[in-house]
Amino acid sequence: TRHLLGRVDAHAGLGAFLHVDADAALATAAAADAARAAGQAGALTGVPLAHKDIFVTEDMPTTAGSKMLAGYRSPFDATVVARLKAAGTVSLGKLNCDEYAMGSANENSAFGPVKNPWDTTRVPGGSSGGSSAAVAARLVPAATGTDTGGSIRQPASFSGITGIKPTYGVCSRYGMIAFASSLDQAGPMARSAEDCALLLSAMGGFDERDATSAQRPAQDYHAQMLAQREGATAAQPLKGLRVGLPREFFPAALAADVNGSVRAALAELEKLGATLVDVSLPRTELSIPVYYIIAPAEASSNLSRFDGVKFGHRAANYTDLLDMYKKTRAEGFGAEVKRRIMIGAYVLSHGYYDAYYLQAQKLRRMIADDFQACFQQCDVIAGPVAPTVAWHIGEQGGDPLQAYLADIFTLPASLAGLPGMSVPAGFGASGMPVGLQLIGNYFQEGQLLHAAHALQ
Ligand code: GLN
Numbered sequence: 166t167r168h169l170l171g172r173v174d175a176h177a178g179l180g181a182f183l184h185v186d187a188d189a190a191l192a193t194a195a196a197a198d199a200a201r202a203a204g205q206a207g208a209l210t211g212v213p214l215a216h217k218d219i220f221v222t223e224d225m226p227t228t229a230g231s232k233m234l235a236g237y238r239s240p241f242d243a244t245v246v247a248r249l250k251a252a253g254t255v256s257l258g259k260l261n262c263d264e265y266a267m268g269s270a271n272e273n274s275a276f277g278p279v280k281n282p283w284d285t286t287r288v289p290g291g292s293s294g295g296s297s298a299a300v301a302a303r304l305v306p307a308a309t310g311t312d313t314g315g316s317i318r319q320p321a322s323f324s325g326i327t328g329i330k331p332t333y334g335v336c337s338r339y340g341m342i343a344f345a346s347s348l349d350q351a352g353p354m355a356r357s358a359e360d361c362a363l364l365l366s367a368m369g370g371f372d373e374r375d376a377t378s379a380q381r382p383a384q385d386y387h388a389q390m391l392a393q394r395e396g397a398t399a400a401q402p403l404k405g406l407r408v409g410l411p412r413e414f415f416p417a418a419l420a421a422d423v424n425g426s427v428r429a430a431l432a433e434l435e436k437l438g439a440t441l442v443d444v445s446l447p448r449t450e451l452s453i454p455v456y457y458i459i460a461p462a463e464a465s466s467n468l469s470r471f472d473g474v475k476f477g478h479r480a481a482n483y484t485d486l487l488d489m490y491k492k493t494r495a496e497g498f499g500a501e502v503k504r505r506i507m508i509g510a511y512v513l514s515h516g517y518y519d520a521y522y523l524q525a526q527k528l529r530r531m532i533a534d535d536f537q538a539c540f541q542q543c544d545v546i547a548g549p550v551a552p553t554v555a556w557h558i559g560e561q562g563g564d565p566l567q568a569y570l571a572d573i574f575t576l577p578a579s580l581a582g583l584p585g586m587s588v589p590a591g592f593g594a595s596g597m598p599v600g601l602q603l604i605g606n607y608f609q610e611g612q613l614l615h616a617a618h619a620l621q
Pocket of ligand 1 (some may be wrong): 313
């Protein structure tokens with residue numbers, strides 16, 4: 166913990182951390198040492214990590230990357246934070262992210278961008294960009310992230326680390342500041358599938374405080390990851406695993422950097438005994454308009470609670486209550502958050518609801534059904550995480566559409582609520598990391614981790 170606190174300090178220029186509490190971390194680390202000495206240590210006892218600043222924490226401020234929450238302090242810990250604390254982990258602090266987790270590059274944080282440790286002129290991905298950069302720069306061995314439409318998988322890919330978004334409902338959303346409640350999921354970001362498995366076992370599991378929490382017994386993802394496949398051999402640990410390649414995930418426009426690395430990883434899976442099969446997810450392109458209707462619709466509702474009364478920022482001068490709401494929200498929210506609130510309010514409004522929101526919901530169901538058709542032919546689905554490697558900071562010139570289009574390969578699994586992960590697949594000619602995406606059927610995290618572990 167002491168060593169890493171030094172690294173966090175030395176690499177403050179990356180912009181990964183929004184808050185560090187060295188004294189608290191050292192005290193927790195000392196308590197972990199004592200537990201270890203008393204023979205009470207678990208796999209995560211004393212492991213340093215940090216939390217995406219979208220999880221509320223009672224002992225540290227929480228901003229969600231927004232000016233709106235400046236000065237806010239939660240009276241309780243998010244379930245994910247509380248469970249990792251109970252497992253003995255040592256939190257070093259809170260990590261930068263896109264404002265309310267809306268973005269793909271960490272360029273929408275009110276507290277400045279995060280730099281990609283592999284090339285500090287590039288973005289680390291987003292919205293969990295502080296998490297991916299901190300792990301990639303070896304400031305912490307692990308971090309929490311959240312993924313609504315790709316925010317664990319895409320920054321993991323851009324930063325060359327491993328991350329998993331479990332099935333919707335595996336991790337409690339209690340205390341995770343809501344963006345789009347039907348899509349939001351927490352998950353671990355770390356250096357390996359094995360570390361992710363240990364973290365997810367502690368983070369996940371039923372929570373009565375989240376009405377959408379899956380009612381299942383606690384899972385040992387580490388044991389599931391190590392479980393031997395039937396008929397597998399030491400040389401071919403993935404023998405019998407059918408890996409589906411959706412043809413829509415390999416368009417002609419896929420960057421050569423990404424295509425090359427992903428194909429090499431697929432060849433590696435084959436060597437490990439897996440068979441590659443062609444499958445189709447015909448509505449892949451439609452996942453972009455569907456997501457960018459549903460997610461803003463839910464966001465416009467969720468973010469109505471930030472009104473200057475209950476949390477954080479309140480405008481200094483106003484004439485009446487309505488004026489206070491307006492000024493507070495105008496000052497507190499950034500451009501992307503305002504854009505999402507306006508789109509969401511529009512698609513939910515009378516006269517447009519049927520044309521946009523309802524259509525999107527119907528297509529969401531069809532996208533989920535397409536996956537089930539694929540899983541008749543394969544056990545896991547593989548492809549790229551993103552169409553390109555990490556772009557340069559400012560390169561998109563604030564064009565939101567460009568960022569939305571780059572979410573094409575992560576949105577389908579989010580809309581279907583399926584587990585997905587990003588595993589490092591090497592580096593492109595640009596020298597930047599590329600991730601391989603693995604998508605599993607509901608609650609098949611163990612299988613994803615098993616395949617990823619074999620690859621690593
Ligand atoms: N890039 C997507 C968006 O901006 C996904 C973000 C997320 O998963 N939190 O909405």
